[in-house]
Amino acid sequence: MPLPTELLQLLDALPEPRIVVDTAYRILAANAAYRREFGQDPSVIGQTCYQVSHHFDRPCDQCGESCPRQQAWESGCPSRVIHCHHTPRGEEFVEVELFPLRDAGGNTTLFVETMRFLGGKCLPTPVLGMVGRSPSFLQMLELLERAGPSNTPILLLGESGTGKELAAQALHQLSPRRDRPFVPVDCSGLPETLFESELFGHEKGAFTGATQRKTGLAEVADGGTLFLDEIGDLPLTQQVKLLRLLETGTYRRVGGVETLRSDFRLVAATHRDLRCMVEEGTFRRDLYYRISAFPVRLPPLRERREDLPLLVAHLLERLAPQRSVRLSAAAMSRLREHDFPGNVRELRNLLERALLLADGELIEPWHLTGFADSPSGGRAHTADDEIVPLAELERRYLHRALERLGGDKKALATRLGISERTLYRKLR
Ligand SMILES: Nc1ncnc2c1ncn2[C@@H]1O[C@H](COP(=O)(O)OP(=O)(O)OP(=O)(O)O)[C@@H](O)[C@H]1O
Structure with missing residues (x-):
């Protein structure tokens, strides 16, 4: 279907790369900015958007990604997601927005797709300091992107x-507060009285040992962001004081009479189920509603195992920039078997230890020691009802045995009654 010339001219005048796709995902037009960014050779016209952007042979939603075209089609409303797109510069993070166009009968027949580059290749380079490209990670990133510029508590x-x-x-x-302070407050580490004086500050002589007036973190965060970490660990008596600060934006230093005001953006975090705590009466309902306007769930590592290679490369680069160390295929598959109850922090610690144990440039499974126990038993240990090929079972057993012997292959070979060479072969 030829598109009206006016529409093509309008698209050409717009600064961001835009394409027009039909209901069969076929690209009907690409504007000047798109042609500049993505090149014209070969022309994308007539190809499908999933072929061009993802090199898929099926629509994204059939390949585990969220498809904005599908969402816009179903809802009839614009839809926005973050994807990793192929570009002439390699794969890059792109915010994709689909705008459905209706015909005279009200049926959606076309979509205008706008692309904004977020910066950062879909390699180990972090976007906003975070590494990942799995669908669940990108969905989380998209929520941060949406909520970031607002003042809504997260x-x-x-x-x-x-x-x-x-x-x-x-x-x-x-x-917009990025040039003002980011102030983290750990709600779990502090005794009740200390929490109050940390957050609100105290006057000189307010209590024994208060030899100086102290500025509270709420005051430091004025104009910036106050990050209340582990808010679920805050005792009820402190919750009420925090609520007052959040509702009125005012507080008093401990031992002070003056009412002070602070304008901060609130971000809170917890690993606890706050709704459940509200039902149990251990977390105030009013405080819960105050802080939970926009919840964002960070997916655990076991739900985004496909991000492991990227994270490993990123962490190794950060931990040992002067060495070019990588993981052997067997070591990577050992990581994939683990549930990572300690998530990225556990992965980082494992790699830090492995870097000390590995002399060469290759980390092998026996350098990966100290896996945290998984509450569910984990996948590393073969469940009784899991049927796996014998060779795989043997390999898993040998890796675990080697871990227990601190990576001493000679000792393991002796204990197993086989030669070191045979052990080496079986471990691969
Ligand atoms: N997506 C990611 N990309 C790169 N590094 C990450 C990512 N997620 C976490 N990390 C790293 O993992 C470690 C733990 O992250 P962080 O302290 O932000 O986790 P947390 O959820 O706040 O943990 P806790 O609840 O225990 O305080 C840090 O070293 C951080 O840099």
Whole structure:
């Protein structure tokens, strides 16, 4: 179907790369900005958007990605997602927005797709300091992108080590407050009285040992972001004081009479189920509603195992920039078997230890020691009802045995009654 010339001219005048796709995902037009960014050779006209952007042979939603075309088609409303797209520069993070166009009968017949580059290749280079490209990671990133520039309080939910603090920093960076302070407060580490004086500050002589007036973190965060980490660990008596600060934006220093005001953006985080705590009466309902306007869940590593190679490359680069160390295929598959109850932090610690144990440039499975126990028993240990090929079972057993012997292959070969060479072969 030829598109009206006026529409093509309008698209050409717009600064961001845009294409027009039909209901069969076929690209009907590409504007001047698109042709500049993505090149014209070979022409994309007539190809499908999933072929061009993802090199898929099926629509994204059939390949585990969220498809904005599908969402816009179903809802009739614009739809926005973050994807990794192939570009002439390699794969890059792109925010994709689909705008459905209706015909005179009200049926959606075309979509205008707008692309905005977020910067950062879909390699180990972090976007907003965070590494990943799995669908669940990109969905989370998209929520941060949307919420970042606003003033809405954000509640980050996720297990320990999933990157909640990194996400809070990303929100700060995305906000107009980025040049003002980012102030983290750990609600779990402090005794009740100390929490209050940390958050609100105290006057000189307010209590024994208060020899100086102290500025509270709420005051430091004025104009910036206050990040309340592990908010679910805050005792009820402190919750009420925090609520007052959040509702009125005012507080008093401990021992002070003056009412002070602070204007901060609130980001809170917890690994706990706050709704459940509200039902149990251990977390105030009013505080919960105050902080949970926009919850964002950080996916645990076991739900995004496809991000492991990227994360490993990123962490190795950070931990040992002067060495070019990588993981053997067997070591990577050992990682894939693990559930990572400690998430990215556990992965980082494992790699840090492995770097000390490996002399060469290759990390082998026996250098990966100290896996945290998984509450569910994990996948590393073959469940009784799991049927796996014998060779795989043997390989898993040997890796675990080697771990227990601290990577001493000679000792393991002796204990097994086989030669070291045979052991080496079986471990591969
Ligand atoms: N997506 C990611 N990309 C790169 N590094 C990450 C990512 N997620 C987490 N990390 C790293 O993992 C470690 C733990 O992250 P962080 O402290 O943000 O987790 P957390 O959820 O706040 O943990 P906790 O709840 O225990 O405080 C940090 O070293 C962080 O840099």
